[in-house]
Amino acid sequence: MKRVKVNIHEEFAGLTFELRSKIPLLRRHLEILAPHRTSLLNRWADSYREVFGKHASLKGRRKNEVFGLWMDRFFEGLETEGDFLPHYRRMVEFGHFLAENNVPLEEIILSLHIFEEISFPLLMSKYADEDRAKVIYALDMLFHNELACMSLAYFTYYRNEIRRLDRIREDLTHMIVHDMRN
Secondary structure, three states: OOOOOEEEEOOOOEEEEOOHHHHHHHHHHHHHHHHHHHHHHHHHHHHHHHHHHHHOOOOHHHHHHHHHHHHHHHHHHHOOOOOOHHHHHHHHHHHHHHHHOOOOHHHHHHHHHHHHHHHHHHHHOOOOHHHHHHHHHHHHHHHHHHHHHHHHHHHHHHHHHHHHHHHHHHHHHHHHHHHHHO
16 A cells, blocks of 8 residues: 655644645646636636525625635646645635635635536546546645645634734723722
């Protein structure tokens, strides 16, 4: 059984799967998917709207802008030359952006799976049957790494938010105690 190499990056305080050996395959994915960016983006946005309906946190043009930015980040990952760390840093930044804009993490996770569902048929149509498992495996590892980066951003954002609210609570408590004494 082939082992999966996992790297631990202090910078992210998290885990990423090693993808350097998958770079040629990921680049081929980019060649296949990039010409279909607009149709993939439209199908992704439509599927998102169908799944989340009126409860979606992203609506209208904002949804297309966010998914467009996300797809650009994904394509950047597919064209990586060998060092994925800059890409992962951009994914952490993107995760911070989503958290700051109140897009729930569970919505992001499901949105990534929606993108998998709309992109896989196109990819599968371009590969021979015997190569399809490798195709899915490489892309799935990249998606896992990207999701880990975005999740880290969410957890960091909310830890900081909790600290901020704790400071406000402490300040208010001190003010109330001070006012009660006077």
